[in-house]
Amino acid sequence: MSSAPIHPPSDSAIAAAAAALRAGELIAMPTETVYGVACDATNAEAIARLYAAKGRPHFNPLIAHVPSLASAHHEGVFDRRALALAEQCWPGPLTLVLPVQRAGRVAELARAGLDSIALRVPAHPVAQALLNAFEGPVAAPSANRSGRLSPTRSVDVATELGDALTLILDGGEPRVGLESTIVAALPDAPLRILRPGAFDAPTLSAIAGEPVHEQASDDTSIVAPGQLSSHYAPNASVRLNATHAEDSEVLLGFGPDVPPGATNLSPGGDTTEAAAKLYRLLRELDATGAQTIAVMPIPNEGLGVAINDRLRRAAAPRPVEGEP
Numbered sequence: 001m002s003s004a005p006i007h008p009p010s011d012s013a014i015a016a017a018a019a020a021l022r023a024g025e026l027i028a029m030p031t032e033t034v035y036g037v038a039c040d041a042t043n044a045e046a047i048a049r050l051y052a053a054k055g056r057p058h059f060n061p062l063i064a065h066v067p068s069l070a071s072a073h074h075e076g077v078f079d080r081r082a083l084a085l086a087e088q089c090w091p092g093p094l095t096l097v098l099p100v101q102r103a104g105r106v107a108e109l110a111r112a113g114l115d116s117i118a119l120r121v122p123a124h125p126v127a128q129a130l131l132n133a134f135e136g137p138v139a140a141p142s143a144n145r146s147g148r149l150s151p152t153r154s155v156d157v158a159t160e161l162g163d164a165l166t167l168i169l170d171g172g173e174p175r176v177g178l179e180s181t182i183v184a185a186l187p188d189a190p191l192r193i194l195r196p197g198a199f200d201a202p203t204l205s206a207i208a209g210e211p212v213h214e215q216a217s218d219d220t221s222i223v224a225p226g227q228l229s230s231h232y233a234p235n236a237s238v239r240l241n242a243t244h245a246e247d248s249e250v251l252l253g254f255g256p257d258v259p260p261g262a263t264n265l266s267p268g269g270d271t272t273e274a275a276a277k278l279y280r281l282l283r284e285l286d287a288t289g290a291q292t293i294a295v296m297p298i299p300n301e302g303l304g305v306a307i308n309d310r311l312r313r314a315a316a317p318r319p320v321e322g323e324p
């Protein structure tokens with residue numbers, strides 16, 4: 001099968017994408033975090049096709065994307081804390097895990113049978129235009145095959161999943177470059193970060209008016225059901241806290257001390273710039289065929305927390321093919 005066409009986000013391309021969603025097909029949409037592979041979240045058959053295309057374990061629930069807080073109210077139950085976070089952070093790179101609304105329309109398969117639901121209102125104008133044109137919740141996991149690097153360019157989406165898609169909406173390279181922060185706001189429980197991202201714990205705690213519990217910095221455990229310990233992985237193995245590259249390695253540097261000619265996430269040492277470039281540079285280094293990518297230390301501040309979370313998972317032992 002040939003790969004799906006990549007469309008600039010014209011009105012007609014957005015209308016075609018919305019029509020494809022209505023027909024139960026899979027498309028790719030840009031967001032400000034990473035590209036998503038999208039389908040109608042109310043259509044269980046479409047969701048089953050999406051899981052199959054990603055090679056994703058069915059127990060791993062999907063995020064439902066909606067255009068606004070008003071539409072999110074139809075799908076999830078917001079307490080006072082969740083409302084404060086949504087009002088301040090949406091549209092933007094925050095996903096809220098909430099009790100599911102009994103009258104919600106998102107198919108049970110998309111929630112993997114849980115009685116909670118993950119909701120996000122993306123800020124990217126193309127995602128906004130598509131969600132408004134479609135007028136329903138859209139399930140959109142990152143547009144990579146399960147366990148691999150999330151795509152930050154439409155050509156990377158085509159490489160990952162092109163065969164399974166009707167079309168790919170191009171929206172340029174995302175502003176953030178790492179997946180959204182996921183926060184659980186569930187009854188009788190403290191607020192908890194399930195996946196670090198652009199909104200950090202101090203910012204979220206200030207907005208919510210109570211502490212938002214952070215993930216421990218050495219944690220590769222599975223808090224969100226889909227956060228498998230090995231995840232976000234290139235083909236090459238990944239070695240962390242490297243000072244230099246050995247013979248069989250290529251270097252992914254950070255900061256002013258990187259040797260000339262080596263790949264650098266941010267010569268100025270800016271974690272926001274590094275986050276935006278991380279997946280693209282990992283893909284480029286992977287394409288050299290090197291056995292190992294040696295990554296220099298990244299400070300655990302700002303978006304460094306989320307970068308280090310993804311790098312720990314990229315470096316974690318990989319499941320052996322054919323074993324559970």
Ligand code: TXA
Pocket residue numbers: 031033034035036037060061062063095097114116117118120122140141142143178179180182194223224225226227
């Ligand atoms: O930035 C993003 O969030 C991107 C863009 C495309 O929006 N999407 C994304 O989706 O990263 P995905 O499916 O790759 O990651 C969703 C994560 C998974 O780790 C999943 O386990 C978790 O959200 N999740 C979904 N529903 C959940 C729930 N009810 N409880 C806990 N975790 C949940």
Ligand code: MG
Pocket residue numbers: 141142150
């Ligand atoms: Mg993903």
